[in-house]
Amino acid sequence: MRDATPQTIYLKDYKVPEFLIDKTNLVFDLNEDYCRVSSSLAIRRNPASQSSSASLFLHGGKDLDLQCIEVDDCPLNDDQYQRTEDGLIINHVPDNAVINIEVLIKPHLNTTMMGLYKSRTMYCTQCEAEGFRNITFYLDRPDVMSEFTTKLIADKHQFPVLLSNGNPLDQGELDNGRHFVTWHDPFKKPAYLFALVAGDLSVVEDSFTTCTNREILLQIFVESKDLNKCDHAMLSLKKSMRWDEQTYGREYDLDRFMIVAVDDFNMGAMENKGLNIFNTSAVLANPKTTTDAAFQRVEGIVAHEYFHNWSGNRVTCRDWFQLSLKEGFTVYRDSQFSADMNSSVVKRIEDVSYLRTYQFAEDAGPMSHPVQPDAYMEINNFYTLTVYEKGAEVVGMIHSLLGDAKFRQGSDLYFSRHDGQAVTIEEFVSAMEEVSGLDLKQFRRWYKQSGTPVVNVQSSYDAEAKTYSLNFNQSCPTTSGQSHKKPFFIPIKLGLVDANGQDLPLNSQGDQSIVFSLYSNSQTLVFENIQQPPVPSLLRGFSAPIKLDYNYTSDELAHLMAHDSDGFNRWDAGQKLSLLVLNRLIDDAKAKRELVMDQQLITVFGELLKDHSLDPAMVNLMLQLPSEAQLHEQAETIYVDAIHGAREFARQSIATALQEQLVATYKRLTDNQDYAPEAQQIGRRSLRNCVLGYLMQVETVGPELAWQQFNDASNMTDKAAALSALVNCQAADSYAVKALHAFEQDYADETLAMNLWLQIQATSKLNNGLERVKDLMGHPAFSINNPNKARSLLGAFCSANPVNFHHQDGSGYGFLQQQIIALNALNPQVAARLVTPLTRWKKLPEPNRQLMRDALQQISNHKGLVKDIQEIVTKSL
Numbered sequence: 084m085r086d087a088t089p090q091t092i093y094l095k096d097y098k099v100p101e102f103l104i105d106k107t108n109l110v111f112d113l114n115e116d117y118c119r120v121s122s123s124l125a126i127r128r129n130p131a132s133q134s135s136s137a138s139l140f141l142h143g144g145k146d147l148d149l150q151c152i153e154v155d156d157c158p159l160n161d162d163q164y165q166r167t168e169d170g171l172i173i174n175h176v177p178d179n180a181v182i183n184i185e186v187l188i189k190p191h192l193n194t195t196m197m198g199l200y201k202s203r204t205m206y207c208t209q210c211e212a213e214g215f216r217n218i219t220f221y222l223d224r225p226d227v228m229s230e231f232t233t234k235l236i237a238d239k240h241q242f243p244v245l246l247s248n249g250n251p252l253d254q255g256e257l258d259n260g261r262h263f264v265t266w267h268d269p270f271k272k273p274a275y276l277f278a279l280v281a282g283d284l285s286v287v288e289d290s291f292t293t294c295t296n297r298e299i300l301l302q303i304f305v306e307s308k309d310l311n312k313c314d315h316a317m318l319s320l321k322k323s324m325r326w327d328e329q330t331y332g333r334e335y336d337l338d339r340f341m342i343v344a345v346d347d348f349n350m351g352a353m354e355n356k357g358l359n360i361f362n363t364s365a366v367l368a369n370p371k372t373t374t375d376a377a378f379q380r381v382e383g384i385v386a387h388e389y390f391h392n393w394s395g396n397r398v399t400c401r402d403w404f405q406l407s408l409k410e411g412f413t414v415y416r417d418s419q420f421s422a423d424m425n426s427s428v429v430k431r432i433e434d435v436s437y438l439r440t441y442q443f444a445e446d447a448g449p450m451s452h453p454v455q456p457d458a459y460m461e462i463n464n465f466y467t468l469t470v471y472e473k474g475a476e477v478v479g480m481i482h483s484l485l486g487d488a489k490f491r492q493g494s495d496l497y498f499s500r501h502d503g504q505a506v507t508i509e510e511f512v513s514a515m516e517e518v519s520g521l522d523l524k525q526f527r528r529w530y531k532q533s534g535t536p537v538v539n540v541q542s543s544y545d546a547e548a549k550t551y552s553l554n555f556n557q558s559c560p561t562t563s564g565q566s567h568k569k570p571f572f573i574p575i576k577l578g579l580v581d582a583n584g585q586d587l588p589l590n591s592q593g594d595q596s597i598v599f600s601l602y603s604n605s606q607t608l609v610f611e612n613i614q615q616p617p618v619p620s621l622l623r624g625f626s627a628p629i630k631l632d633y634n635y636t637s638d639e640l641a642h643l644m645a646h647d648s649d650g651f652n653r654w655d656a657g658q659k660l661s662l663l664v665l666n667r668l669i670d671d672a673k674a675k676r677e678l679v680m681d682q683q684l685i686t687v688f689g690e691l692l693k694d695h696s697l698d699p700a701m702v703n704l705m706l707q708l709p710s711e712a713q714l715h716e717q718a719e720t721i722y723v724d725a726i727h728g729a730r731e732f733a734r735q736s737i738a739t740a741l742q743e744q745l746v747a748t749y750k751r752l753t754d755n756q757d758y759a760p761e762a763q764q765i766g767r768r769s770l771r772n773c774v775l776g777y778l779m780q781v782e783t784v785g786p787e788l789a790w791q792q793f794n795d796a797s798n799m800t801d802k803a804a805a806l807s808a809l810v811n812c813q814a815a816d817s818y819a820v821k822a823l824h825a826f827e828q829d830y831a832d833e834t835l836a837m838n839l840w841l842q843i844q845a846t847s848k849l850n851n852g853l854e855r856v857k858d859l860m861g862h863p864a865f866s867i868n869n870p871n872k873a874r875s876l877l878g879a880f881c882s883a884n885p886v887n888f889h890h891q892d893g894s895g896y897g898f899l900q901q902q903i904i905a906l907n908a909l910n911p912q913v914a915a916r917l918v919t920p921l922t923r924w925k926k927l928p929e930p931n932r933q934l935m936r937d938a939l940q941q942i943s944n945h946k947g948l949v950k951d952i953q954e955i956v957t958k959s960l
């Protein structure tokens with residue numbers, strides 16, 4: 084049945100819970116085709132509640148098969164409680180009581196991957212945000228924190244490993260080949276941080292000595308075939324633990340820290356207290372099967388989940404509107420960590436291009452919402468780029484406003500003051516305000532107002548007075564539900580670059596970079612004693628998540644590219660220059676005029692290739708033209724073919740003109756060092772593979788080179804790059820067929836590598852993409868039930884293969900519509916995320932626009948649509 088018209092939940096309606104649960108005792112009796120869950124809840128009326136007689140409400144899903152319920156050992160009759168749509172109400176509960184509940188659930192039939200479910204041969208849980216209510220009746224809200232004791236009972240042969248949060252208390256043998264383990268977690272936590280795992284798992288162990296000399300047991304549990312892929316995650320974990328002690332003064336609290344890898348998982352990983360559960364794609368890594376990008380993703384996610392132990396677990400969220408309190412802050416922390424472990428400017432550029440491409444698009448689309456949303460229908464739809472990535476930018480701005488010392492004082496105060504509590508974003512900002520003495524009143528609008536602010540800057544030079552003025556004007560486009568915006572407080576880091584490429588002193592202290600505070604709609608900044616008009620370097624380091632608009636000439640951009648002292652802005656100047664060139668080409672392509680390549684861009688790229696003193700990682704980033712997705716974001720109307728054609732033309736022209744330097748660079752970067760996933764090597768490989776990509780445009784060189792690289796590659800980074808180059812090149816067709824086949828033979832047993840194989844084919848821009856995807860759906864490596872596979876093939880095709888997905892006959896849209904309906908019944912979370920490309924229909928020209936809208940309408944008409952999809956479709960139509 085269709086979910087009833089979903090209700091909207093509002094932040095303004097927040098009320099404290101009527102009851103608290105001091106202790107939670109759970110017994111899981113795992114059997115072949117059901118699990119018996121017995122719970123014993125020591126509840127107490129909340130002294131902070133207004134009412135002294137309210138009934139007890141417990142959340143609980145429709146599939147809970149209630150066996151019995153007792154209050155203080157007295158079983159309740161059917162008329163002493165009522166089951167509702169989403170739970171159960173018990174009237175006349177004493178102020179202090181013990182509630183005993185027994186339910187039966189069917190984890191083996193649970194395809195949603197929320198609650199207790201089966202991944203291959205093991206049982207595992209995912210409770211965030213509201214999965215615990217599918218396990219048993221409970222006060223499933225993050226401001227109800229309890230001390231958990233959990234006993235697991237299962238067949239010893241099939242499930243030798245039984246895990247839950249905290250420390251093992253007891254274990255033993257039972258009749259019929261069964262055994263049990265009891266776990267106790269001394270830290271109070273909300274139900275969303277509960278976890279259990281039962282399976283036949285192998286373990287990699289290590290240990291970590293904390294700053295106070297406590298010895299922590301570290302364990303990574305995997306299927307035995309994956310034992311050779313745990314080293315990188317273990318190393319990343321130890322680095323994260325040390326870093327959090329040194330940078331934030333945070334020590335680990337339990338005696339052990341466990342990670343379990345599971346193949347079927349809706350997201351990257353989950354920070355359950357003491358028992359993190361990871362998607363295999365976010366923890367397993369090995370040079371033979373894993374790319375550099377995936378190695379770095381593992382390091383980042385291991386750190387992210389570990390850091391949640393403080394920013395999320397010890398101090399948690401009061402309600403789900405506060406999600407960015409833990410996610411924005413933790414993303415900020417993991418990005419600082421990755422910056423410290425690798426190259427900080429490279430990390431910054433990667434993060435910003437991700438934000439600009441995907442978060443900006445989200446903020447301009449129908450699902451736009453503030454970092455702290457004020458309403459939602461389905462909370463799972465709000466684990467977004469805005470809450471995570473923009474939320475992290477907002478924390479980053481607080482850091483730069485306060486400076487290192489005050490920011491650390493603020494985080495110390497926040498952690499100590501709220502340890503063991505469930506709090507709001509307001510508490511975080513207040514702590515920062517208190518230690519710094521700053522007034523962050525206006526700054527708080529970053530949490531409440533959605534949309535990407537636009538700052539327009541105009542300069543003027545007065546040759547007589549020797550003054551240089553910058554005039555700033557801010558505005559923010561209307562976003563869903565928010566038509567009127569108040570001005571933001573925007574920190575704009577800037578410098579002035581003279582004709583020789585030197586930074587000018589900007590004040591009497593001689594600072595070469597200052598942070599200008601833009602707080603009203605229009606402000607002017609005047610510099611004195613400026614002998615010649617400089618080139619302004621604006622928004623250095625991307626000091627605020629905005630669009631900055633300044634009318635640069637291409638000469639000015641080339642100047643900044645060569646000389647800006649800010650690495651981020653050197654890159655950004657290159658992006659802006661490329662955008663100028665590409666936007667002209669796109670206009671010409673739309674008007675069917677002949678395309679003519681800009682020579683300046685070629686010259687500048689040529690210089691980058693010639694200068695061996697530059698960091699290869701930076702050269703790679705600077706040679707990357709803005710992606711098609713980025714071009715879509717900044718376009719008013721998305722002309723998919725014109726954008727693709729213009730970008731390909733530019734790549735072709737660059738490759739042809741710079742063929743010699745490209746080949747020389749490729750050779751220069753060819754070496755036979757032992758593989759290590761460290762910044763320097765990664766940078767060299769990234770540039771070499773970037774160069775290979777360009778050379779594919781030269782028929783006489785590229786295909787041969789890529790085929791050779793495919794065969795010689797000693798690591799997955801080079802292998803996958805070569806494969807991708809081949810399958811995107813018409814002239815390399817026969818090599819591509821052979822390479823795909825060889826890959827399939829070599830990695831048939833490597834699930835994650837085969838997912839990459841699917842993804843590379845799904846994103847091939849050559850014709851007939853949809854046919855290839857449909858064929859691959861029949862391949863044994865594909866299964867719609869596995870989220871990683873659904874994302875690798877279906878998700879990648881629909882969101883990262885625009886020329887094929889947006890085919891003018893609408894076939895891509897019809898296909899996506901079918902897949903969403905298929906997934907609707909299986910996995911609402913995966914299905915809901917797949918809808919995203921269709922929600923952008925307003926930005927496409929006809930006929931696509933109407934075709935996309937029709938597909939959305941058809942989805943909306945489907946009977947039995949889950950609320951996750953209903954919310955997105957309703958808001959998008």
Ligand code: TRP
Pocket residue numbers: 209211212348349350351352353354387388391410466
């Ligand atoms: N809290 C997790 C993180 O970001 C992510 C998460 C939220 C999640 N909901 C989930 C993971 C559902 C898997 C399934 O660290």
Ligand code: ZN
Pocket residue numbers: 387391409410413
């Ligand atoms: Zn997180």
